[in-house]
Amino acid sequence: MDMNEAYLSKTKDTAKNEKQKFMVRTYGWMGLALLISAVSAFFTVSNSALLKLLFSNGAMGFFVLAIVEIGLVIWLSSAIRKISVGAAAIAFIVYAVINGATLSSIFFVYQLGSIMNVFIVAALMFCGMAVYGALTKQNLASAGRYLIMILWGVLIASLLNIFFKSSKLDWLISLVSVVLFAGLTAYDSQRIYNAAGYASDSEVCKKAAIFGALQLYLDFINIFLSLLRLFGKRR
Secondary structure (H helix, E strand, O other): OOHHHHHHHHHHHHHHHHHHHHHHHHHHHHHHHHHHHHHHHHHHHOOHHHHHHHHOOOOHHHHHHHHHHHHHHHHHHHHOOOOOHHHHHHHHHHHHHHHHHHHHHHHHOEOHHHHHHHHHHHHHHHHHHHHHHHHOOOOOHHHHHHHHHHHHHHHHHHHHHHHHOOHHHHHHHHHHHHHHHHHHHHHHHHHHHHHHOOOOOOHHHHHHHHHHHHHHHHHHHHHHHHHHHHHOOEO
16 A cells, blocks of 8 residues: 555545544434433422422413523524534523423423333324434435425414414324425434544534434434324323
């Protein structure tokens, strides 16, 4: 092997290692966020003072946290290029804690066994779509544009149903959401996998891994909640 071949081989090995590190970092952040949310949810549901703070006075505390959640996602999405890796990590962790606290409400609506079963189904669906998105040769970019359009439609329909309170519309929104976020999981996974090909140990890539983890986290949570509304056994 001459010097040029040795250099090219070393370069390929370095690129492969950086790609693996990026993927591990991204899914590691996502897994950590899910764990934090689970701990936060169980801690909230077992703490009477927190429950009173969240769900008294017309669940005012719950709605305040929900607004903070949305604000954090919007801020992190817009500021990810400007802030440090540490700030991005803290924001993501705080979001996971807050989301866990708001998710604690599902324990008052659904049976624990049903929650666990749906979680497993959601995890399997998410993993399947993530693998498909990463390995498929089909370009999902065009599908992603349509999925974003559908997402806006689901958001608008969900807001309208706050006033209409239609169980049929809620069922339809949940059904569409399962398909939508399964598709978004594949789309986001492909984008992350492709981005990993240009990964390095830079701050930019470390922040990209955190932001990618946030997108995957949101995909999974929405699949889980949509399946729970469709198939969860109520108390």
